[in-house]
Amino acid sequence: MDDDPLSRLPDGWTLDETTPEEIEAQRQVYEPFTESLRELVDLGIRSDAALDDVRRAHEHLEAANALLRGQVTQSSYGVRIGNGTGRNWGNAIMGLRNALAPPLDIQTDGVSRSWCDFTLGAAYEGPPRLVHGGVTALVLDHVFGAAAGADQVPRMTGTLTITYRRGTRLGVPLRAEARVDRVEGWKSFVVGTLGDVEGTTVEAEGIFIQPRWARPS
């Protein structure tokens, strides 16, 4: 047995030696890159450009892929730890380098509450002009996890129950919020909502569980 806690890191958690300056340099390149990529995802859906222009845009995508394709070492981004930061830049809903992520900027009170203001565009469509119900579930799952883990103890979703009150519109300011209602042993019971200025569109409740690897030994 090894006393070094880092030897107990699960797969995908990497201790890297990137300096704060290198992290900042990466951020300054990847943040605008990913913002442009988000715009491109949106335009790929909404554009009515002539097909010849789409073909020319496609050539630019292939040129970009050729520049990036040669140097891939990781199967996924994971979480990279070092210099006091934990970077999950590939995360599906939070990731600075993930064009699928809006990305969310989730706030917490450091104890048991979380909230997040955001807007979802055409790429998150389910029923016409509405956010996909599964996307609201994805947002709520993460915001709920942030409330469950607001005290810095990791907790994973055990069960999540989503109730759809009405459609959630694309392109308007939305808010999701969650709070821990009670704690029983390793389980935190979380409740919360997602909605627009007119009120709640989706309600949810969930049970979040402190994983075995994150329990005091």
Place this chain on the structure above:
Amino acid sequence: MDDDPLSRLPDGWTLDETTPEEIEAQRQVYEPFTESLRELVDLGIRSDAALDDVRRAHEHLEAANALLRGQVTQSSYGVRIGNGTGRNWGNAIMGLRNALAPPLDIQTDGVSRSWCDFTLGAAYEGPPRLVHGGVTALVLDHVFGAAAGADQVPRMTGTLTITYRRGTRLGVPLRAEARVDRVEGWKSFVVGTLGDVEGTTVEAEGIFIQPRWARPS
């Protein structure tokens, strides 16, 4: 009152006059375009390219955006109906033109069952090396909706309860499946699972409701 059923289409449903040949021409341009865009989303997360190469790739993205940005007429893709097809090419999980969508290819038995085989890459990460729990909820929401609507009657998610049995790995073959367990009035009760070759990772149950606009008058 107008007897034309198309006059009762909700917002975002468009009757367009695109010919089958034009639809096919669009598909032949947008399908490979969106595939390249999916690769770019993946590379944007996984590449370890030199930052100068990322900057050059970014210039290509901006060039592609400039080609597409000028001709945008719709706030979102919606559903476009015509010539016997209903196209939801912008859908968050199904859309041919949506780089966020894997896209899923959901099969049904035409009565009450649905299933889907797929693999999710680095862009769908939650916990390191695992599919984001909210993404499995998004997949299940849509696969469940397909079972609820397998008989061609539209039904929307009312409630969805997701139970996480264990982590779902990135990059391995996955299957989601669902079936209508029973029907009560306008409500269909659906059950199903998501899992890998070793078995179920996520279980779910949901209530799907026939919307008022789709009920016989």
